Amino acid sequence: MSGAAPSSIPSVLGLHHAAYRCRDAEETRHFYEDILGLPLVHVVSGDAPSTGDPNPFLHLFFQLADGSCIAFFDLGDGKAGEPSPNTPKWVNHIAFNVPDDKALSTMKAHLQKHGIEVLGEVDHHFVHSIYFFDPNGVRLEFTTQVVDDKQMQQYRGEAHEALRDWKKKHQSAAAA
Structure with missing residues (x-):
């Protein structure tokens, strides 16, 4: 499979929002x-979500520069979302793009000034990143691309082969 969507499927234009649970709407807003x-x-409140189940909620939307949003549900019980016990804390995270390494360094200093523990700067060879947690335990990343579009196009061309290699290697290991 080439990875290209069939022409009969409408284009996915971008991310509107990703939503997570928060324990305190005001703490999250701050x-x-x-x-x-x-x-x-934007804020949406209701007594029942789309499922129709009785469950009062407040849904908060915070907008990024591209118009997409990160959103949170406060269910009014003071509980944060529980991480999966079979997934390391570093796996599930939200990565926000910043313009360049200078912006990355500025964000790191800004977060630290607010008492937020920051990991990195980490060089992933195609992006540089810093990592930290929000008050709800959601892992966040600020990242900036450090290779040109030509290099990214090369990575795209290699992606399916890398996936096949990973699958082959780990299927062999699981069978052993």
């Missing part, structure tokens, strides 16, 4: 709006 600088642009 972190995302006052510290990270993402404006609170």
Whole structure:
């Protein structure tokens, strides 16, 4: 499979929002709006979500520069989302793009000034990244691309082969 979507499928235009649970709407607002600088642009509240189950909620949307949002549900019980016990804490995370290494360094210093523990700068060879947690235990990343578009196109051309190699290697290991 080439990885290209069949022409009969409409284009996915981008990410509208990704949603997570928060334990305290105001604490979350303070972190995302006052510290990270993402404006609170919409709030939805209700007594039942799309499933129809009785479960009061407040749904907050914080907007990124490209118009997409990171969103949170406060269920009014003071509980944060529980991480999966079979997944390391570093796996599930949200990566926000920043313009360059200078912006990455500035964000790191800004977070540290607010008492937030920051890991990195980590060189992933195609991006540089820093990592930290929000008040709800959601792992976040600020990242910036450090290779040109030509190199990214080369990586794209190699992606399916790398996936096949991984699968072959780990199927062999599982069978042993």
